[in-house]
Amino acid sequence: MPASTGASRPAKKAAARKGALAAGAARASGERAKRRRTPLIAEPAESTEATDSAPAAEAAEPTPPVAEATAAAAATGRHTEAEVVDEEESAKAPRPEHRPRPVAKAVPTRKTVARSGTRAPKASRTRRPSPRTKASAERPVRALKAVPPVVELPETSSDEQGAPRGVPPRTSVTPGLEELLGAGIAAVRTAAEAAGVSPDDVERHLASLLAFVRRRLTGDFTVDDFGFDEDFTESFYLPVLRPLYRHWFRVEVRGIENIPATGGGLVVANHSGTVAMDSLMTQVAVHDEHPAHRHLRMLGADLVFQTPVMGTVARKSGSTLAANPDAERLLSSGELCGVWPEGFKGVGKPFSERYKLQRFGRGGFVSAALKTGVPIIPCSIVGAEEIYPILGNMKTVARLLGVPYAPITPTWPLLGPLGWIPLPSKWIIEFGAPVETADLGPGAADDPMLVFDLTDQVRETIQQTLYSLLMQRRSVFF
Amino acid sequence: MADVVLVTGVSRYLGGQFARALTKDPSISRVIGVDVIPPPHDIGRTEFVRADIRNPMIGKIIAQSEVDTVVHMNVIATPTHAGGRVSQKEINVIGTMQLLAACQKAPSIRRLVVKSSAAVYGSSPRDPAMFTEDMGPKSLPRAGFGKDSVEVEGYVRGFSRRRPDVEIAMLRFANIIGPGIRTSLTDYFTLPVVPVPLGFDARLQLVHESDAIGALLASTSGPSGITNIAGDGVITVTQAAALAGRPVVPVPLQAAGVFGGFIKRSGLADFSSDQMQFLAFGRGLDTTRMREHLGFEPSYTTRAAFEDFTRAIGPAVPGAPFVGSALSGLAGNAAHVIGGALAAAGRNR
Structure with a gap:
């Protein structure tokens, strides 16, 4: 733009005169960046143009748009361009007619600039049309050629591509949509009836799913300090796991009354199954079977939170890092926590060692419970060992991928992706009698011998319960 | 308590706002604002002195006007505002060193308030959900503003060793947001399309600019020590x-x-x-000490602060709100129609 270079030259000279220190200062404060952003055309020039174009356009208004007066046509042309460029206004404005609205358009633009306050980027954005308006004013002939009323149409309609339908049937969009939806729902009902599922259930699910999608799109949900998103967990996460819980593993839950209805508690369980499916099922069990429908806040390994997608889903479903600060914070705020102290040693152990508990970490979970005075609830899970029996471990592959183990199961990697389907074993989850820690006092956490004793006590309880559950079950799959 | 207050970085948005708020306090007799360029906005009855804190001249100003409280706000978070990363680092690190050297020589100094940042905690998958003031970073910030902040805090610790008589308040701010301030985070959410790390949805904790100024005011005459300043609650990046x-x-x-x-x-x-690490793993701050020790209660939650910011920025693309409302309206319509069909089915039975 020739006009802009001419205007910037004096500014540059002035800056050179200021001296090195001042230049440095200007650089430091980002003034140069600011100057680069501000439009170079002076304010008064812009405003006079707006005002003198206004009467011209007003004069043009009553006359039919046949472009008999060149000045009027140029004015209207200028306005249409300003209108297309001006983002904010076109977004807010109702559908423009074929003829652009002349005066009312230019004035609110000035207002929005004034309203935008001190925010530099916005001011520059709303003011950006001004050089272009001026440019179009400088070449009235081209503008005149470019805007006969017919060519104008696609230009104005181009910025309303967002509308789902065209311009004329806009008033009928909503009823059309409803009819369409009505037809869709009828189809869904018929399909559901044909499949032998209750159509009402299907519809209810569909409605809640759509409401969920709407909340996602508008950001209308809350997450707690740990990233737990209750809406996501209740509307998406648990419903996805539930078929697996009910129909695949047919989980049987015992001793759910051992979980307190309110206040903190620490569920400690055995870990197994190659993929940590047991923790997910325990989460569903606690939520679905407990009368208070409590959420089990799991403590996960840091590998979980490093992994894309998995880490996010874990956080959203209420997990947090298995570290004492987090555990104590959750427990002292009255949440129910779940911990699998065996960690990867438990999940990745070979099938020959099934139901043999590994070392229970360093007993960090016991000290967290002692410090916060919450009961420890031992939990024994039977059935998870058989979902992916580990026959071997590809150590080199594991090292290459940076994972703790790379399992070989009867179906993986032999059958490819089919190997990801877990075997449908029958599960039993038993919550044992809680071990109270409140009477020991918070100082007990500093007594390592007591911590080790309690850790062993919990471990022994779980091991014994596992043995008795194994004796009771009829077979692996039924 | 404070009588003559020196504010550095007064020509930047937050510094200017803070200096103006400070002049409304009648118990403070003088407020001296220092920066390299004259302030572009109103700073009340603050006396502006044009000086560079990277220059030893700052010591003369402190000695001449017998400053008793120094509020160091010239730690710049956004490289573009400072004229590039090199210049930013120079202002942050060398500026702090010079200022602290001048403060150490000045016998009149009784209090130092430093605007630090929660960036010192870094951001990694091994982070605890909430950082308390005495936790260290799990992975030290290796570049950019985070590293500067760690170095600035190091110099302040050194200063506190050499001048034990000076009370030091260090405020670790969560990302400051609001309708007026411009930071890299506000620039990020002003982009027409926001790039997010694939598969991650970090927690963000924010503090409103007015709360940031309120916390600085509270600590100018209040208790000393390191304090996290953040609004309640978190929002995720995609939210x-x-x-x-x-x-x-x-x-x-x-x-x-x-x-x-x-x-x-x-x-x-x-x-x-x-910044990318931050957007992937996020950060949460424990604000117990802010409430109990500093006695400051933020008026905006994280979400309210962000919503105040979104009111100031326009829609990303023309028609975006229309598409958004059309989509959500579509979902709403669908839910409505399904509800109606359900009710009808209930009647039929």
Whole structure:
């Protein structure tokens, strides 16, 4: 733009005169960046143009748009361009007619600039049309050629591509949509009836799913300090796991009354199954079977939170890092926590060692419970060992991928992706009698011998319960 | 308590706002504002002195006007505002060193308030959900503003060793947001399409600019020590983008460097590597000490602060709110129709 270079030259000279220190200062404060952003055309020039174009356009208004007066046509042309460029206004404005609205358009633009306050980027954005308006004013002939009323149409309609339908049937969009939806729902009902599922259930699910999608799109949900998103967990996460819980593993839950209805508690369980499916099922069990429908806040390994997608889903479903600060914070705020102290040693152990508990970490979970005075609830899970029996471990592959183990199961990697389907074993989850820690006092956490004793006590309880559950079950799959 | 207050970085947005708020306190007799350029906005009855804190001349100003409280706000978070990363580092690190050296020589100094940042905690998957003031970073910030903040805090610790008689209040602010302030985070959420790390949805904790000024005011005459300053609650990155009405585009974290460089060069927003880490893993701050020790209660929650910011920025693209409302209206309509059909089915039975 020739006009802009001419205007910037004096500014540059002035800056050179200021001296090195001042230049440095200007650089430091980002003034140069600011100057680069501000439009170079002076304010008064812009405003006079707006005002003198206004009467011209007003004069043009009553006359039919046949472009008999060149000045009027140029004015209207200028306005249409300003209108297309001006983002904010076109977004807010109702559908423009074929003829652009002349005066009312230019004035609110000035207002929005004034309203935008001190925010530099916005001011520059709303003011950006001004050089272009001026440019179009400088070449009235081209503008005149470019805007006969017919060519104008696609230009104005181009910025309303967002509308789902065209311009004329806009008033009928909503009823059309409803009819369409009505037809869709009828189809869904018929399909559901044909499949032998209750159509009402299907519809209810569909409605809640759509409401969920709407909340996602508008950001209308809350997450707690740990990233737990209750809406996501209740509307998406648990419903996805539930078929697996009910129909695949047919989980049987015992001793759910051992979980307190309110206040903190620490569920400690055995870990197994190659993929940590047991923790997910325990989460569903606690939520679905407990009368208070409590959420089990799991403590996960840091590998979980490093992994894309998995880490996010874990956080959203209420997990947090298995570290004492987090555990104590959750427990002292009255949440129910779940911990699998065996960690990867438990999940990745070979099938020959099934139901043999590994070392229970360093007993960090016991000290967290002692410090916060919450009961420890031992939990024994039977059935998870058989979902992916580990026959071997590809150590080199594991090292290459940076994972703790790379399992070989009867179906993986032999059958490819089919190997990801877990075997449908029958599960039993038993919550044992809680071990109270409140009477020991918070100082007990500093007594390592007591911590080790309690850790062993919990471990022994779980091991014994596992043995008795194994004796009771009829077979692996039924 | 404070009588003569020296504020550095007074020509920047937050510094100017703070100096103006400070002059409304009648118990403070003088407020001296220092910066390298004259303030572009109203700073009340603050006396502006044009000086560079990287220059030993700052010591003369402190000695001559017998300053008893120094509020150091010239730690710049956004490289574009400072004229590049090199200049930013110079202002942050060398500026702090010179200022502290001058303070050490001045017998009149009784109190030092430093605007630090929660960036000192870094951002990694091994972080605890909430950082308390005495926790260290799990992975030290290796670049950019985070590293500067760690170094600034190191110099302040050194100063506190050499001048034990000076009370030091160090405020670690969560990302400051609001309708007026411009930071790399506000630039980021002003982009027409917001790039987010693929597969990650970090927690963000924010503090409103007015709360940031309130906390600084409270600590100018209040208790000393290190304090986290943040609003209540967290929002996630994608939730924030949804609240701002911006569509998101997932970018693999490995490609983020290239992508960030591209955005940086195009001048849209400033993307450093630590910023990408922050957007992937987020950060939460424990604010118990802010309430109990400093006695400051923020008036905006994180979400309210972000919503105040989104009111100031416009829609990303023309028609974006229309598309958004059309989509959500579609979902609403569908839910409505299904509800109606359900009710009808109930009647039929």
